[in-house]
Amino acid sequence: MDMWKRSSSPEETWSDAEGGNENGEWPIKGIVGEEINSDGTSVYEVRWGNWSRKDGTNTTWQTEIPDRADLVNRWKRHQRSKRNSMAQESLDIEVAWPDDDVHNRFTFLRAQAYEEKKLRRPGAPSAADWDKEIDLARRRTDEPDAEDGNAASRLRVRRGTSRSTMSSDSPRPTSVRRTRGGTPFNTPPSSSGRDVTEGSKKITTKISVKSEQASTSAWSSKSSSSDVKGDIMFVRSTEPLHGRALLLSNWNRAAMGVAAAAIRISSAITDAEIGQHLEKFKYMEKKYYFGDPELQSIFEVDKGAFLACTCKRCDRPSHCQCQAESEVVDERLHNKAYAYNEGLFTFYASQGVEVIECNKSCTCGPMCGNRVAQKPRDIPIEIFKTRRCGWGARSTVRLPRGKVLGIYTGRLLRREDVDNLPAEHIGYVFDLDGTEIRGQHNAGAKFSVDSYDYGNWTRFINHSCAPNMKVYSVVFDTIQEINMPYVAFVAVRDIPAGEELTIDYDPSAAEEISAGTRKEKRKISSTALLCKCGAGLCRGWIKQ
Numbered sequence: 285m286d287m288w289k290r291s292s293s294p295e296e297t298w299s300d301a302e303g304g305n306e307n308g309e310w311p312i313k314g315i316v317g318e319e320i321n322s323d324g325t326s327v328y329e330v331r332w333g334n335w336s337r338k339d340g341t342n343t344t345w346q347t348e349i350p351d352r353a354d355l356v357n358r359w360k361r362h363q364r365s366k367r368n369s370m371a372q373e374s375l376d377i378e379v380a381w382p383d384d385d386v387h388n389r390f391t392f393l394r395a396q397a398y399e400e401k402k403l404r405r406p407g408a409p410s411a412a413d414w415d416k417e418i419d420l421a422r423r424r425t426d427e428p429d430a431e432d433g434n435a436a437s438r439l440r441v442r443r444g445t446s447r448s449t450m451s452s453d454s455p456r457p458t459s460v461r462r463t464r465g466g467t468p469f470n471t472p473p474s475s476s477g478r479d480v481t482e483g484s485k486k487i488t489t490k491i492s493v494k495s496e497q498a499s500t501s502a503w504s505s506k507s508s509s510s511d512v513k514g515d516i517m518f519v520r521s522t523e524p525l526h527g528r529a530l531l532l533s534n535w536n537r538a539a540m541g542v543a544a545a546a547i548r549i550s551s552a553i554t555d556a557e558i559g560q561h562l563e564k565f566k567y568m569e570k571k572y573y574f575g576d577p578e579l580q581s582i583f584e585v586d587k588g589a590f591l592a593c594t595c596k597r598c599d600r601p602s603h604c605q606c607q608a609e610s611e612v613v614d615e616r617l618h619n620k621a622y623a624y625n626e627g628l629f630t631f632y633a634s635q636g637v638e639v640i641e642c643n644k645s646c647t648c649g650p651m652c653g654n655r656v657a658q659k660p661r662d663i664p665i666e667i668f669k670t671r672r673c674g675w676g677a678r679s680t681v682r683l684p685r686g687k688v689l690g691i692y693t694g695r696l697l698r699r700e701d702v703d704n705l706p707a708e709h710i711g712y713v714f715d716l717d718g719t720e721i722r723g724q725h726n727a728g729a730k731f732s733v734d735s736y737d738y739g740n741w742t743r744f745i746n747h748s749c750a751p752n753m754k755v756y757s758v759v760f761d762t763i764q765e766i767n768m769p770y771v772a773f774v775a776v777r778d779i780p781a782g783e784e785l786t787i788d789y790d791p792s793a794a795e796e797i798s799a800g801t802r803k804e805k806r807k808i809s810s811t812a813l814l815c816k817c818g819a820g821l822c823r824g825w826i827k828q
């Protein structure tokens with residue numbers, strides 16, 4: 285029987301002929317979705333999470349499950365261990381395909397939890413401003429046509445009191461059939477919760493949602509009662525994915541693989557605009573790609589080469605052995621300092637100073653406050669079409685100043701090899717020169733990262749002469765001496781949801797201007813581009 289059933293809140297249950305508890309049900313707190321392998325077999329994915337820890341941190345567990353029997357066994361083991369528990373408030377999560385909606389929904393909940401905790405600071409705008417903020421962001425945004433799939437409008441639902449204001453003009457029915465790759469919700473509601481569809485495998489999911497949380501569900505119906513019951517039908521198409529759906533699937537699968545939040549691609553971007561090149565693009569959320577094994581062996585230094593701390597809680601940088609070489613200092617007291625405070629960048633690491641995070645040889649755990657850039661990205665990102673600068677990236681949730689958003693990934697190469705790259709790669713090359721400004725490392729090898737064929741969402745970050753992010757260099761899975769740090773992106777001010785994320789591609793030019801040391805007639809390089817950032821103090825050109 286191909287039916288998975290979800291019981292009423294607070295427990296979600298899926299029943300299956302093959303197993304379950306004594307009632308033939310499995311009480312699973314989490315998200316289940318199904319993926320098809322290239323050989324046609326199915327993989328069931330279950331995610332459990334506890335995203336509402338007191339310290340505001342998020343953790344997810346995820347696993348790929350080859351078949352239902354395995355799912356039953358895993359669930360039984362999971363119950364026995366009793367290690368994972370999910371906050372009850374998160375139980376209005378949906379059962380859907382993991383490559384988009386489940387993932388987005390789940391990460392939205394995590395991001396929401398993050399939002400609510402981190403922004404509950406005195407004087408900070410409260411989540412009550414959410415709708416206003418999203419409206420403002422939408423008006424500010426460059427996107428010519430804000431579409432119904434826009435994640436910002438999804439968030440509106442979370443805050444909205446009316447269930448009929450979902451995102452699109454048409455309310456979501458309580459019972460829908462959803463075809464992957466096609467237009468969702470395009471078939472009439474079914475009341476039975478079962479259906480037969482030729483040529484495609486089907487999962488029918490019965491969802492009961494309860495409580496005020498339910499009213500915030502992106503899937504909630506137009507009903508205004510506090511108890512919504514309905515069936516959602518999911519029908520998997522057997523057709524191969526292409527265009528936007530393929531990108532969404534591949535990119536989110538890669539992001540999920542490292543527990544990172546969802547990536548959306550605005551539906552204003554059409555399949556026709558997604559060239560073959562991007563269909564082949566390899567999404568890598570966290571790591572460099574090493575085409576050259578020699579570079580990889582340089583990067584993967586021996587464990588013994590790390591300076592490692594033995595702290596129980598890394599709360600005293602001067603005692604944290606891994607910080608011995610750190611030059612990050614508290615700007616007021618000039619004492620050695622960590623680069624972060626409560627998960628946010630403090631900006632104590634001045635330009636050219638590399639941040640050293642705790643590493644795999646340190647005894648502190650993953651919740652250590654000096655592990656930030658290395659954590660999975662918890663901010664959902666949307667790639668969208670800007671009016672003048674091609675595609676861009678934005679967060680679908682509000683970001684506080686100091687929020688670290690991600691790291692630049694791609695193919696690591698020697699700096700001297702950049703000149704041999706095809707011309708179209710040049711706009712996607714990031715030199716790992718963060719410390720060169722201070723004359724450091726000039727003697728050693730220099731490296732760059734090319735994100736044309738491999739990389740993550742940060743390759744879509746455009747330049748602005750008045751940016752809302754800056755970059756800094758950070759090491760955690762290698763050592764400083766080899767000059768292969770990661771480049772991390774951090775918000776330099778509070779950034780409303782939906783505002784395009786930008787950096788200055790040539791920060792030294794901005795500094796020269798503010799310090800008054802810029803030569804009047806600066807030679808414009810032959811590869812420079814006309815800047816279209818539209819900032820009031822736009823410098824006119826972008827260095828490439």
Ligand SMILES: C[S@@+](CC[C@H](N)C(=O)[O-])C[C@H]1O[C@@H](n2cnc3c(N)ncnc32)[C@H](O)[C@@H]1O
Nearest residue numbers: 673674675711712743744745746747815816817
């Ligand atoms: C790293 S990519 C950014 C993503 C790019 N917009 C895309 O669609 O793939 C850098 C390229 O984006 C464009 N770009 C970024 N910022 C720009 C700006 N302020 N003005 C004009 N073009 C910009 C330039 O073509 C540049 O080579």
